[in-house]
Amino acid sequence: xxxxxxxxxxxxxxxxxxxxxxxxxxxxxxxxxxxxxxxxxxxxxxxxxxxxxxxxxxxxxxxxxxxxxxxxxxxxxxxxxxxxxxxxxxxxxxxxxxxxxxxxxxxxxxxxxxxxxxxxxxxxxxxxxxxxxxxxxxxxxxxxxxxxxxxxxxxxxxxxxxxxxxxxxxxxxxxxxxxxxxxxxxxxxxxxxxxxxxxxxxxxxxxxxxxxxxxxxxxxxxxxxxxxxxxxxxxxxxxxxxxxxxxxxxxxxxxxxxxxxxxxxxxxxxxxxxxxxxxxxxxxxxxxxxxxxxxxxxxxxxxxxxxxxxxxxxxxxxxxxxxxxxxxxxxxxxxxxxxxxxxxxxxxxxxxxxxxxxxxxxxxxxxxxxxxxxxxxxxxxxxxxxxxxxxxxxxxxxxxxxxxxxxxxxxxxxxxxxxxxxxxxxxxxxxxxxxxxxxxxxxxxxxxxxxxxxxxxxxxxxxxxxxxxxxxxxxxxxxxxxxxxxxxxxxxxxxxxxxxxxxxxxxxxxxxxxxxxxxxxxxxxxxxxxxxxxxxxxxxxxxxxx
RNA sequence: GCCCGAGUAGCUCAGUUGGCCAGAGCAGGCGCCUUGUAAGCGCCAGGUCGUCGGUUCGAUUCCGACCUCGGGCUCCA
Numbered sequence: 001x002x003x004x005x006x007x008x009x010x011x012x013x014x015x016x017x018x019x020x021x022x023x024x025x026x027x028x029x030x031x032x033x034x035x036x037x038x039x040x041x042x043x044x045x046x047x048x049x050x051x052x053x054x055x056x057x058x059x060x061x062x063x064x065x066x067x068x069x070x071x072x073x074x075x076x077x078x079x080x081x082x083x084x085x086x087x088x089x090x091x092x093x094x095x096x097x098x099x100x101x102x103x104x105x106x107x108x109x110x111x112x113x114x115x116x117x118x119x120x121x122x123x124x125x126x127x128x129x130x131x132x133x134x135x136x137x138x139x140x141x142x143x144x145x146x147x148x149x150x151x152x153x154x155x156x157x158x159x160x161x162x163x164x165x166x167x168x169x170x171x172x173x174x175x176x177x178x179x180x181x182x183x184x185x186x187x188x189x190x191x192x193x194x195x196x197x198x199x200x201x202x203x204x205x206x207x208x209x210x211x212x213x214x215x216x217x218x219x220x221x222x223x224x225x226x227x228x229x230x231x232x233x234x235x236x237x238x239x240x241x242x243x244x245x246x247x248x249x250x251x252x253x254x255x256x257x258x259x260x261x262x263x264x265x266x267x268x269x270x271x272x273x274x275x276x277x278x279x280x281x282x283x284x285x286x287x288x289x290x291x292x293x294x295x296x297x298x299x300x301x302x303x304x305x306x307x308x309x310x311x312x313x314x315x316x317x318x319x320x321x322x323x324x325x326x327x328x329x330x331x332x333x334x335x336x337x338x339x340x341x342x343x344x345x346x347x348x349x350x351x352x353x354x355x356x357x358x359x360x361x362x363x364x365x366x367x368x369x370x371x372x373x374x375x376x377x378x379x380x381x382x383x384x385x386x387x388x389x390x391x392x393x394x395x396x397x398x399x400x401x402x403x404x405x406x407x408x409x410x411x412x413x414x415x416x417x418x419x420x421x422x423x424x425x426x427x428x429x430x431x432x433x434x435x436x437x438x439x440x441x442x443x444x445x446x447x448x449x450x451x452x453x454x455x456x457x458x459x460x461x462x463x464x465x466x467x468x469x470x471x472x473x474x475x476x477x478x479x480x481x482x483x484x485x486x487x488x489x490x491x492x493x494x495x496x497x498x499x500x501x502x503x504x505x506x507x508x509x510x511x512x513x514x515x516x517x518x519x520x521x522x523x524x525x526x527x528x529x530x531x532x533x534x535x536x537x538x539x540x541x542x543x544x545x546x
Numbered sequence: 547g548c549c550c551g552a553g554u555a556g557c558u559c560a561g562u563u564g565g566c567c568a569g570a571g572c573a574g575g576c577g578c579c580u581u582g583u584a585a586g587c588g589c590c591a592g593g594u595c596g597u598c599g600g601u602u603c604g605a606u607u608c609c610g611a612c613c614u615c616g617g618g619c620u621c622c623a
Contacts, residue, residue, distance in 0.1 A: 008550060108618030109549025116620045120548055123618075151616095155557070164596085164614060223621090269623090274547055275614095277621060289623065391623070425623035457580050483580065492584035506582050518583070525583055 007122050012104040015124065019102070026097030027081030031090055039075040042085065048112065048121075049087055101135040102128035144383060150435035151280040157440055157498065159448075160281065160431075169278035169285030171428065176448040179477075181431060183446055184319075185266055188290055188424070191315050197264035197292060202244030204268060208234040213401055214243040219370070223271045241267035242395075242420060245293040246402050249416075254406040259416060260296035260304050266427065267291050281432030288427040294419040295404070298342070301417050302349035305392065309353045309375070312390045312423045316379055318545055319434060320443065323380035324359045329367035336370040338396030342417070346394040347373045371397030381437040389430060393420040441498040441520060444541045451478040451538070452494045453515075456506030458483045463510045467503065467531055474535055476542075491518065501538065 034042065036053055043049040053075055078092050079085045093099065104126040112118035129135040146152075154160040159177030162170065173181060192199070208227065211217045216224065216239065225237040238244070245263045254261065268288045277283055296304050313324060328350055331343050350373055354361045359377070368374055372394035378386040395418040398404070405413045424430035434442070444450050451471055455464035464480050471478040481490045487504065494502035495518075504516040504525065515534055516527045529537075 006550075106617055107550050110619050111548080114619075116548075120619075122549065125618075162615090168614075271622085274621065276547065276549095276619080279616095283622070287623065291623095388623080422623060427623095429623055454583085456582050459580080486579090486581055486586055487583055488581085489585050490581095490583090495584055502583085504583060508582080516582070527582085 007107045007124060009107055012107065012124070016104050019104075022080075022082070023096045023099050025081060026095050028095045029092040030079050031076060031092070032079060033074045033076050036075055039077070039087070042077070043087070052087060099128060101130065101132045102126055103135065103139065141383070145385070145436075148383070148436045148439045150282070150432040153435050153440040154281070154432075159435070162280075167285070168275055169273055169283070171281060171284060171286075177431070179448040180442060180446055181427060184424075184431065184434075185427060187318065188266070188315070191311075191318075192264045192292070195262075195311055197262040200245060200248050200263045200265050202238075202241060202247075202265060202267060204270075205235045205237055206243070208236060210243050210247075211236050214246075214398060215401055216240065216243070223273075225270055225272055237270045238267075239269050239271045241265055241269060241289060241291045242293055242398060242418075243402075245291075246398060246404065246418075249293075249295055249404060250402065254295070254416070256297060256406055256408050256414075259406060260294050260300050262292055262294045264290075264292045281428045281435075284426075284428055287429065289422045290424045290427060290430075292421045292423070294421065295399075295406075295416040296419070297406070297408075297414070298345060298417055301346055301394065301419075302352060304419060305346075305349045305375075305394075306353040306356055308392055308419065308421055309357050309359070309377075312377060312392075312421070313357060313359070315423055316377075316389065319430075320437060320545075321379035321381070325378045325380070325386065326354055326359050326361035327364050327367070327376045327378075328354060328361050329364045329369075329374050329376070331366065331368055331373060332370055333366045334370075336368075337400070338372065342396050343373065346396075346417070350375050350392070350394070369393060369395075371395045379433075381433065382439070385436075387433045389425045389433070390423050391421070391425065394418075395420055441500075443546050444500045444538065445543075445545045447498075447500050448477065449479055449497065449499050450476050450542075451501045451503060452497075452499045453478065453480045453503045453505060454487060454490045454494070455480070455483050456487055456504060460505055460507070460510060464505050467505060467515060470531065471535065471538075474539070476535075476538060494518070495520070500541075501534075503534070 036056065039053045040050060043053065056075060075087065076089055077085055077087050078090065080096060104124060106125045108123055108125060109120045110123040111120050127135070127138060129138060154177065157176065158174050159180065160171050160173050163172060166172070189199075205228065208217065211224075217236075220239060224239050228235045228237075244267075245265070248263055249261065266288050268286060270286045273283060273285050278285065294304055294308070316324070328347070330347055336343075354375065361375070374391060374393040376388050377390035377392075378388050380386055399415050399418050404416050404418070406416050408414045434446070442448070451468075453464045453468045453471075455461045461480075461482060464482075468478045468480045481494065483490075491502055491504070498520065500520045502518040502520075504518065505514075506516075508528065509515055512528060512530070514528045514530050516525050517529050517534060518525045
């Protein structure tokens with residue numbers, strides 16, 4: 001902008017008003033083609049547009065440019081009635097009068113060409129739809145997503161908070177949030193135990209030599225908290241668990257008979273995320289990976305990847321996710337380590353695993369890490385948003401750097417292949433995604449409070465407590481809300497707290513050993529349910545993870 | 547880290563175009579009410595108006611820096 005001025009949100013109103021004028025004028029869009037020479041004259045005052053023209057002329061062809069100018073030697077641009085001209089491949093609608101159902105949303109910075117080394121420009125975000133109803137639907141979906149915001153719900157449901165004195169991206173877990181987390185972790189541990197994993201533990205800090213050997217100080221230093229000096233020794237807080245698991249592997253001699261060896265740890269790691277990137281539980285600076293490292297032979301890579309993928313999908317299904325998509329990232333064009341045969345073996349192994357599991361995937365050419373190819377697995381939540389959770393990464397680098405070995409059937413020493421696997425990704429992030437997926441209404445098996453018993457009046461208090469006592473003895477999480485407030489208010493509190501079952505007990509129930517069940521999501525109360533029947537019902541619900 | 551914006555009670559928010567003791571609802575505490583299905587009534591307590599500087603007779607309000615948060619970019623579990 002002239003004089004270094006910037007746009008702010010207040011300018012959006014004026015811009016939107018001007019847009020409505022242009023739309024009302026129904027100006028036709030005209031498409032023109034020009035030679036690069038002519039185009040340069042036309043956009044002589046536009047530094048960035050000249051850059052685009054120059055790159056096109058130089059024959060550089062990448063997807064980003066393809067959206068802005070046509071290929072072949074010519075440059076296309078559009079002009080409308082009041083003389084506005086801009087580069088574009090098109091197509092455009094015939095005239096401005098065809099538009100109209102739009103909303104300008106926000107102003108934000110964006111690096112030129114998406115590169116943080118380039119200058120930052122401003123971008124104005126808007127959305128446009130074919131009809132006013134479509135636009136309204138879209139805006140409603142944004143409101144719905146906002147209602148599910150895990151930061152809002154975590155506060156309202158008293159699950160987690162982010163006290164200022166801790167620092168950005170660092171949370172404390174309140175009793176209810178911690179209870180849900182414990183259930184999640186217990187389930188994870190149980191599945192891993194059944195799935196042939198060995199559990200390991202590792203400390204939060206290690207001497208610099210570990211990170212030098214692993215290479216993290218070379219390629220991951222900017223993501224690590226700064227060094228701690230103690231007794232002349234330098235320590236680092238761990239950003240990843242893998243080097244520790246390597247230490248466990250290296251603690252003894254390994255035979256091919258031991259492989260695959262699968263180490264599992266809920267390992268807390270700390271990463272120095274950019275301050276602008278931190279986002280509630282979804283992106284924090286301290287988080288707990290459900291991290292596994294698998295050491296196997298080359299021959300085992302394909303089958304191991306297939307079983308890892310099956311295992312991951314099976315665990316995710318238990319948490320209510322049933323739609324998956326994956327990205328398969330292949331060898332980067334620039335620097336990478338490892339033999340071609342290994343890359344091919346691993347990449348094909350990943351592809352076959354995805355195909356066998358019938359998970360739709362896209363191939364991201366060259367998007368793999370320098371040390372190996374990977375699969376990133378997304379789940380779709382209840383309102384259709386995709387969340388990346390699981391990552392499976394094959395690593396040819398660490399076994400080499402640490403000189404890992406196993407003794408083969410031939411009696412010789414061989415290098416194992418290492419596979420990194422985070423299933424939920426991070427427990428914190430997974431919890432945040434679950435909150436948004438369930439809109440805070442956790443299914444009974446996860447709900448911190450499964451049942452709340454409300455005596456109609458004080459005289460029913462003893463009965464309410466006896467019902468709660470029986471439920472509690474059966475292993476359910478239950479509380480009693482005494483009759484200090486009117487029943488309606490207490491029912492409302494229970495509903496607002498998203499308790500799966502709010503039980504009302506009064507004189508009829510005392511006589512019949514029954515409860516009135518207000519199941520979350522039901523139209524109304526169900527009266528006179530025998531306590532024994534309710535317990536069976538709840539047990540089924542928990543068992544089925546509904 | 548960068549661009550734009552925001553910080554008022556535990557939560558959600560009013561408000562002060564610079565000036566008397568800064569407000570409400572919910573939540574909390576204490577009473578009353580004893581309740582059959584989504585907010586009963588009253589009282590009380592709770593705020594260095596994010597922090598530190600500056601301008602001013604006077605700053606929660608204006609200016610600056612910093613901190614934190616939000617939306618993006620980059621990055622990513």
